[in-house]
Amino acid sequence: MSANHAWIHRDLSALWHPCTQMKAHEHFPPIPIARGQGSWLYDFDGRRYLDAIGSWWVNLFGHANPIINERLKTQLDTLEHVLLAGFTHQPVIELSEQLIARTPPGLTRVFYADNGSSGIEVALKMSFHFWQNQGQAQKTRFIALANSYHGETLGALGVGDIPIFTQTYSPLIHPAFIAPAPDCQQAEAGESCSEVTQRALAGMRALLEQVADTVCAVIVEPLVQCAAGMKMHEPAYLTGLHALCDEFSVHLIADEIAVGFGRTGTLFACEQAAITPDILCLSKGITGGYLPLSAVLTTEPIYQAFYVDAPARRAFLHSHSYTGNPLACTAALATLSIFDSQDILARNRRRMAQIDTWLEPFRAHPHLAQVRRCGLIVAMDLVDGAGQPYPRAEQRGQRAYRHALDHEVLLRPLGDTLYWMPPYTLDDEEWALLLRVTLDAVHAATKG
Numbered sequence: 001m002s003a004n005h006a007w008i009h010r011d012l013s014a015l016w017h018p019c020t021q022m023k024a025h026e027h028f029p030p031i032p033i034a035r036g037q038g039s040w041l042y043d044f045d046g047r048r049y050l051d052a053i054g055s056w057w058v059n060l061f062g063h064a065n066p067i068i069n070e071r072l073k074t075q076l077d078t079l080e081h082v083l084l085a086g087f088t089h090q091p092v093i094e095l096s097e098q099l100i101a102r103t104p105p106g107l108t109r110v111f112y113a114d115n116g117s118s119g120i121e122v123a124l125k126m127s128f129h130f131w132q133n134q135g136q137a138q139k140t141r142f143i144a145l146a147n148s149y150h151g152e153t154l155g156a157l158g159v160g161d162i163p164i165f166t167q168t169y170s171p172l173i174h175p176a177f178i179a180p181a182p183d184c185q186q187a188e189a190g191e192s193c194s195e196v197t198q199r200a201l202a203g204m205r206a207l208l209e210q211v212a213d214t215v216c217a218v219i220v221e222p223l224v225q226c227a228a229g230m231k232m233h234e235p236a237y238l239t240g241l242h243a244l245c246d247e248f249s250v251h252l253i254a255d256e257i258a259v260g261f262g263r264t265g266t267l268f269a270c271e272q273a274a275i276t277p278d279i280l281c282l283s284k285g286i287t288g289g290y291l292p293l294s295a296v297l298t299t300e301p302i303y304q305a306f307y308v309d310a311p312a313r314r315a316f317l318h319s320h321s322y323t324g325n326p327l328a329c330t331a332a333l334a335t336l337s338i339f340d341s342q343d344i345l346a347r348n349r350r351r352m353a354q355i356d357t358w359l360e361p362f363r364a365h366p367h368l369a370q371v372r373r374c375g376l377i378v379a380m381d382l383v384d385g386a387g388q389p390y391p392r393a394e395q396r397g398q399r400a401y402r403h404a405l406d407h408e409v410l411l412r413p414l415g416d417t418l419y420w421m422p423p424y425t426l427d428d429e430e431w432a433l434l435l436r437v438t439l440d441a442v443h444a445a446t447k448g
């Protein structure tokens with residue numbers, strides 16, 4: 001580390017990093033990043049890292065994107081922030097209109113928060129409050145899927161089912177009912193993915209038959225349960241789930257925080273099932289990875305249940321200081337404009353077809369199982385020579401991470417699941433590097 005960047009060493013005496021056992025930094029200190037450009041992050045020693053996970057699934061069009069930068073600079077000199085209670089501004093109005101136009105038909109209102117978890121809190125409160133306003137006071141519970149992840153605030157943890165995040169805090173959590181996941185990876189011998197779908201829908205029906213009276217909503221991560229290890233399911237599951245929610249009079253909340261904005265091949269994952277959820281949560285890629293923002297869209301019937309002359313407690317009372325921040329809305333508008341001007345969805349579809357051929361050596365690899373792709377999410381699991389998962393303590397995924405970092409690629413696996421969730425802007429050469437380094441990392445992580 002260059003001496004003129006001595007401040008870097010002060011990190012460990014002042015910061016507490018997210019999702020991190022800080023003591024581990026005694027051996028592997030955090031990597032200081034000096035700047036970003038396109039798909040690359042650069043440190044202070046002239047080393048660079050291909051950002052193959054879009055900086056935690058947020059970056060869509062590269063770092064220091066000239067189009068987003070330009071719009072933000074202009075907005076910065078116009079209006080940086082104003083409260084959204086009693087006031088409004090052009091970027092938030094334009095963004096709301098565009099989100100309504102681009103999301104599935106029937107979503108007519110947009111509520112804002114400033115990160116994914118807060119968006120989930122909004123969705124849960126909105127659904128619960130709707131039923132209260134309808135006189136259905138007994139509806140106080142939610143249904144979530146096994147392995148689900150919806151963020152880490154207390155309400156969001158209540159609809160989560162990943163023990164490492166939820167277990168410690170369980171005394172503070174209002175737990176959801178858990179329904180079976182439709183994850184195609186759990187197919188039993190001889191079982192097809194569509195049989196897994198039907199089995200999961202049958203499980204959901206059985207649960208609804210028991211508890212629907214007390215349930216406000218079912219919450220789902222459409223098509224890919226990302227944090228659980230990129231577990232993928234069929235669009236048919238969502239179609240079936242939507243029908244069940246209608247039949248049992250519970251809301252369907254679609255959490256597209258990770259999968260929205262083109263990640264699964266369509267602008268929104270729900271499109272592939274031709275459904276409109278009652279509530280749709282968006283965040284992460286919404287600003288192209290620039291600024292925190294989340295949007296919660298809902299339907300006219302839900303909105304109208306709050307729209308009355310009567311008491312204040314019928315109104316939806318939820319607020320964040322930075323609700324609808326103009327800079328964040330401007331970054332979102334610039335991001336949406338790039339989808340149009342560069343025909344991103346069509347470009348991504350061509351990439352997806354190429355990736356399927358590039359994946360052949362991965363599918364044939366003896367130490368990889370479940371090589372899978374949904375849109376521009378690709379994932380694969382490290383396995384031992386007998387095709388079995390490694391003991392967790394061996395930290396094979398961590399070995400792959402370190403190997404890739406030493407070879408210019410930022411992978412950050414989820415346990416022993418390696419995945420790519422890169423910006424949409426990787427060129428042929430960058431893809432080639434990603435493929436080569438991932439294969440090498442698999443080799444390095446599985447030998448011995």
Ligand SMILES: *Cc1c(COP(=O)(O)O)cnc(C)c1O
Pocket residue numbers: 115116117118120149150151152221226227255256257258283284
């Ligand atoms: C990341 C994520 C969240 C939480 O978003 P934060 O901005 O990290 O709070 C919620 N749901 C899903 C599906 C996510 O991937």
